[in-house]
Amino acid sequence: MFRIRDVQIDPPLILAPVAGHTDTLFRQAVKGLGGCGLVVSELVSTEGMTRQLERTLHLTRFEDSERPVSIQIFGSDPERMAASAAMVEQMGADIVDINLGCPVKKVVKQGGGSNLLKDLPLLECIFKAVRAAVTIPLTIKIRTGWDRNSINAVDVLKLAEDRGVEALAIHGRTRCDMFSGRADWSVIARVKENAGIPIMGNGDVLTPSDAEQMFRETGVDGVMMGRGVLSNPWLIRQCYDHLQGARVVPVTxxxxxxxxxxxxxxxxxxxxxxxxxxxxxxxxxxxxxxxxxxxxxxxxxxxxxxxxxxxxxxxxxxxxxxxxxxxxxxxxxxxxxxxxxxxxxxxxxx
Ligand SMILES: Cc1cc2nc3c(=O)[nH]c(=O)nc-3n(C[C@H](O)[C@H](O)[C@H](O)COP(=O)(O)O)c2cc1C
Structure with missing residues (x-):
């Protein structure tokens, strides 16, 4: 168990945001299987939110049974980000999360997602604006850096901590890695070593022993899982059982x-x-x-x-x-x- 300010993440196993998949129905279904301490919405455009587009606002839908629930926003305009975060708070979400990891061209070209890892002055403005706009806990989800020559996750962590971000999730790949190779858990460990806020580790946890290994090797407070849960919705529950020392029951x-x-x-x-x-x-x-x-x-x-x-x-x-x-x-x-x-x-x- 860990806390993001007053929000208890118990068990410390988190369903990652996965665009097009982890909508409210899937999150409810996974939550219902047990073992999941936090769910995060798929990324939601702050452009669409502030223009009140119905198809965007639909992505922010959640049910009480999902709680605690975090809504993830993306964009690059501090004012729109702040206004969207305030909307998230109004909707009653427990946490607002900023996407700093999306590698997709369309998002990056508009300056959002992982592009912000390259523009720390703009990122600082976004943190200031969003922090001032909400009272609920503020978290971020990052990659290790833009590319392997510019791994700056610890710098981003420090900036985030200084600006009132209260937890950080890190996917152990750079933007340029996209989804290739293996996630580099050593960067996750370095971020954790330098952190005063809770850290959630993410990337390539596909089995209960992977989850155990990530906790052991990186010291993270929580483990976040994405793709593994799409094909095996019981994965988080199985990780929980394994970490409790219980037998992992195969799904029939x-x-x-x-x-x-x-x-x-x-x-x-x-x-x-x-x-x-x-x-x-x-x-x-x-x-x-x-x-x-x-x-x-x-x-x-x-x-x-x-x-x-x-x-x-x-x-x-x-x-x-x-x-x-x-x-x-x-x-x-x-x-x-x-x-x-x-x-x-x-x-x-x-
Ligand atoms: C199809 C797809 C959509 C994704 N959408 C999001 C998203 O909306 N927000 C986000 O922060 N990460 C997103 N991710 C990244 C995942 O949250 C996660 O960081 C990544 O898949 C690595 O973790 P895993 O190995 O457990 O899947 C997405 C990944 C995939 C494959």
Whole structure:
């Protein structure tokens, strides 16, 4: 357990923000599985928020069952950032988080996301403006630096601490690394050593032993997980069990089926159809990873032309008599699909 001022993060395991995926429905579903001490929204454009765009404001939706909940904003204009942070506070979020890690061209070109790691004077103005605009805890999420020749996470930490930022999450890659190679946990450890505020470590935690190793090697206060949870929503719960010394119970295909079907039905019921189908395809794709016959299921999911058809495909696949046929198949190697992340698929709303 750790605290971000008065917000208790217990257990110290955090669902990372993942654009296009960690919306309120997914966060509620993960939270419901247990073990998760904090959820963070996908990045929300301050341009869109201050222009009151409905499709942007929709991304800030959350339910009480998710608490504590952090809403992440991005942008580069101090005034818009401050106004958006104030809106986040008004909505009743527990924490406001600033995105300083997004590597996507569209965001970086407008000066936001990881671009701010290169412009500390502007970053300082943003911190001042946002800090003055909210009373709730303020946190940031960074990468280690712009590129390997300009790793400056400790400088960013110091600036942030001086300006009233109350916790920092760090993904152990530079902007130029995008998602290639391995996250460099040694920079995370260096940030933690120099920090007076809580630090959340992030990058490549895919198993309970990875989480344990990250705590041990870096000394971080919390471990944040993203991609691993998309294909295995139980990951955070499993990490919790492992860290408690309990046996990690493998998830059965039946449990996975129940989760996937309930989740997809909820997406279909609560999200307008044109958006829902895209979301269902993405999530169906992730959730079918690592299961016997998953590749064929993904093909059929991607070919579906409506939400109803997609649900039929999934329900058919998970029917007990059909599952029995796959029981002897080996599970897929989910690592083989990591290349999908080379193009970071942020959805932008401004
Ligand atoms: C498709 C995708 C979307 C992402 N969206 C966001 C985002 O909105 N905000 C953010 O701070 N990080 C975002 N990230 C980065 C993740 O939060 C995380 O830092 C990164 O994936 C490394 O952690 P992991 O190895 O546990 O996935 C995104 C990553 C991916 C792959």
């Amino acid at each position: 295909l039946e449990e996975k089926a129940a989760f996937v079907i309930t989740f997809l039905r909820r997406v279909q019921a609560e999200i307008p159809a044109p958006v829902a189908i895209g979301k269902m395809k993405k999530m169906g794709g992730y959730l079918s990873k690592g299961i016997p016959g998953g590749a064929q299921l993904r093909e059929r999911i991607h070919a579906a032309r409506s939400c109803d058809e997609l649900l039929c495909v999934v329900e058919e696949f998970f029917r007990p008599e059909n599952l029995a046929g796959c029981a002897g198949d080996p599970p897929e190697d989910s690592d083989s699909e990591q290349e999908e992340f080379s193009e970071f698929s942020c959805r932008h709303s401004s």
